[in-house]
Amino acid sequence: MVFPMLRFVKGNPVQIGEQVGAFLEKEVTEVSGYNVIKGFLNIVISDTFYLDFFNGIKDKSDYGLVKESADDAVMVEYSSPNTNKPLHLGHVRNNLLGYSVAEILKASGKKVYKTQIINDRGIHICKSMLAWQKFGKGETPENTGLKGDKLVGNYYVAFDKAYKEEIATMVASGIDEKVAKKEALILLDAQQMLQKWEAGDDEVVSLWKTMNSWVYKGFDETYKNMGVDFDKLYYESDTYLLGKDVVADGIKKGVFYKKEDGSVWIDLTNEGLDEKIVLRSDGTAVYMTQDIGTAIQRVKDYADINGMVYTVGNEQDYHFKVLFLILKKLGFSWAEQLYHLSYGMVDLPSGKMKSREGTVVDADDLMNDMTQTAATISEELGKLEEYSTDEKQELYKMIGLGALKYYILKVDPKKRILFNPEESVDFQGNTGPFIQYAYARIQSILRKADFDSGTTVTLSAVEELHAKEKELIKQLQQFPETIQLAAENYSPALIANYVYDLVKEFNSFYQQVSILGEVDEQNKILRVQLSRKVAEVIESGFKLLGIEVPQRM
RNA sequence: GGCCGCGUGGCGCAACUGAAUAGCGCAUCAGAUUUCGGCUCUGAGGGUUGGGGGUUUGAAUCCCUUCGCGGUCACCA
Structure with missing residues (x-):
């Protein structure tokens, strides 16, 4: 209390403390005494002050909580799992953190929308689907009694096992390992399945819907047990094409540039970062494209939000740094209010958790x-x-x-x-x-x-x-x-x-x-x-x- | 290697973002109470805040440097 003043008032800190203390005791009713130790002024607050304060809060049932203000909304994203395997310890930290931060923001006076984007499409889920088709013998959560996410997770593991076996056989017959990894039939099948999915193939889409529905049922149970919830769900299958038009727009604005092969990039070297691709040469979207599009979509869906919190592990620090920077460069005012709630990994004594190795x-x-x-x-x-x-x-x-x-x-x-x-x-x-x-x-x-x-x-x-x-x-x-x-x-x-x-x-x-x-x-x-x-x-x-x-x- | 994060008693964590003797838990030792619930409380020992330098009246905190651990540097997500 005294030391910062010394820059402006020359003098002995002890003396100044004495003077200020004496003044406060005399003039301020809440102060009933003071002492100065080593230049630190301590003031004694009167019992009346304490008691008055307590009487003021004792019947307030919402003590400490600030009423939500409608014009200050924020969206908190957390969880966002893949739909090919059950939730594990890493998700637990994510969920607990995201949920708690959302509740804290609410208590601090913000309106909060809890959300997640479910990674329900892509090669990972095709692997589970393919394995189920091949080895599943018609197993369902109903006829096995297994939780849906566990059942699907088993087939993800089964795929990996079959894939590794196939590679081993190929290597044994003299094929180079790198080649084998790329050309194993089961992998090619999974990739083909993904293409069919993207083309809207009835059979594939139907299987995809069925297996995802099993997983969601399982997830719901886990979330309920954990005590977390969401106000709005986004699905990657709905959003994975978003963002491409924004890229086109960004080229016009000069934020992005096109290379000769047709791929689109942003140059962030002036910001101490690298060049980053935002659209492949074949015109398809990458992760970043999708995230740009999804962020914009969310602000469209909830016009009152002026900020977002992304609860994602720290291995994606760089990604979010770039994402936020891009959105700023595109000129979105809310981009200033984006926050990556980055958290450290949860490791086991044995090291990292690996779902395919069963150490989760x-x-x-x-x-x-x-x-x-x-x-x-x-x-x-x-x-x-x-x-x-x-x-x-x-x-x-x-x-x-x-x-x-x-x-x-x-x-x-x-x-x-x-x-x-x-x-x-x-x-x-x-x-x-x-x-x-x-x-x-x-x-x-x-x-x-x-x-x-x-x-x-x-x-x-x-x-x-x-x-x-x-x-x-x-x-x-x-x-x-x-x-x-x-x-x-x-x-x-x-x-x-x-x-x-x-x-x-x-x-x-x-x-x-x-x-x-x-x-x-x-x-x-x-x-x-x-x-x-x-x-x-x-x-x-x-x-x-x-x-x-x-x-x- | 570049960039980012972390390094605090044996172990696990704090320190209101620059202040007084760096706190707390577990573990160890010594006590209290055992008729408001002992899963409690009081006290003791244990630290050159990874190392070195600097800024400041004052540094765990800011700057530089160095070491260790982790992450990240894909036309993957």
């Missing part, structure tokens, strides 16, 4: 395992006598997923996570269940507090605030600004850390002062109110992370 951690399995672990722990310790089997099951899921979600979201998105399935996820210390437990404990207190705790407590009634009460109020006060900060930084980790600090503060308070045992009636009321507010903020903060809180555990 499946999202459904992971959630089930977490629920199972939570059940084991809870059965030893829980106070759940009154709960039915179903209620218990629901609670275990709440705790298990709480642990998983918190574990992933408390880490800065940019950092990579090393995920050890054996050690799995903590349930003690800075964890979701630790916070859920604090919440459940407060609920227990509130259940017992059956007296009228609704009155407003004044300072004259309690005389003085306990140091722990002040600390709690201080912590509560930071909730609104934490939400704003988290929104500006697209960082659920800030919310997680905040809630954790609040809980630590509450636990310390709980240990030091008696709540229901307090003899002074007014004091007891205040402490119950404080506890209730803390619980509300925990619930509200956790909601932003997509984590639920239990009445008992």
Whole structure:
């Protein structure tokens, strides 16, 4: 407080601190004292101020949340899976991050559209389709009892196996490996199938629809379990041709240029990047073309949005840098408000996850395992006598997923996570269940507090605030600004850390002062109110992370 | 190799974007309470913030340099 002033006011920091402090104490009612240490001025805020503040928020059920303003909308994209295999751990981080950031933006006052673009076409899905045709023997989710996405994923693996076998045979008969990889019949068949799809071949399209519908059913189940949702779905099969006309337009504007072979490029060397292709020489679109077109389409679909958030792994950092730059050069005003929510990979102790090598951690399995672990722990310790089997099951899921979600979201998105399935996820210390437990404990207190705790407590009634009460109020006060900060930084980790600090503060308070045992009636009321507010903020903060809180555990 | 990101006690993470003695969890040790739910609380030990230099009254944070790890540099997505 004092040091920045030294640039303008010459003098001894300690003396200046003394002067400013004395002035504030005298002139500002909220300041009841001050001291100066090593040139840092500390001011003491009066109990009245704390209590007034608390009384102002205690009955606000939406404390900290800013009402959504219609003219400030943003679209958040996350998940966006391929439809040839089930969701895995990498998608889990993506989904949790995207969902949470969307909720945080909402809480900060923006209107938010959650979306994803489903990669439902292309060679990958043709591989699954082809393998199913060849080896499937009419298997369906119904007649096998398998989840649709798992079934289709199995055929993706089956394709790869057959493909590798064919290559091996070809190599054994003296064909060069590189050639074999390109000319294996099964691969050529898959490529042919893709061409048929693009030509609208009835049989292929029908199979494609059927198998995708299986996958969607499976995905829906996973999303539901995970607790994420979307307002609008885009499908690559609808959008993959978008963007070509924009390219033509961009050539006229001089943003792009055409090479002799007909391919179209943008030169970004002045920006320290490379040249990037936006249209192939045969006139077909590349990934970038599609993304340009899709972005523009979205703004057409939702005229109120002036920004977008793309939740995509950091291996695509370069792609998004280029994409945003292109959109700016094309002159779209909203291009300034695009953000790539880039996150680090989730690695296993064994290294990278490879779906074809079976080293992936499946999202459904992971959630089930977490629920199972939570059940084991809870059965030893829980106070759940009154709960039915179903209620218990629901609670275990709440705790298990709480642990998983918190574990992933408390880490800065940019950092990579090393995920050890054996050690799995903590349930003690800075964890979701630790916070859920604090919440459940407060609920227990509130259940017992059956007296009228609704009155407003004044300072004259309690005389003085306990140091722990002040600390709690201080912590509560930071909730609104934490939400704003988290929104500006697209960082659920800030919310997680905040809630954790609040809980630590509450636990310390709980240990030091008696709540229901307090003899002074007014004091007891205040402490119950404080506890209730803390619980509300925990619930509200956790909601932003997509984590639920239990009445008992 | 060019570009991007990350490097903080043994391990896992923080630090309000430049401030006071760099916090917290796990683990270790010592305590408290055990009739508001002990999945709790209090305390101790453990750090030259990868290394070196610089800017500043002040640097984990900004600049330069160097090392390590990862990513990315397709007419793939």
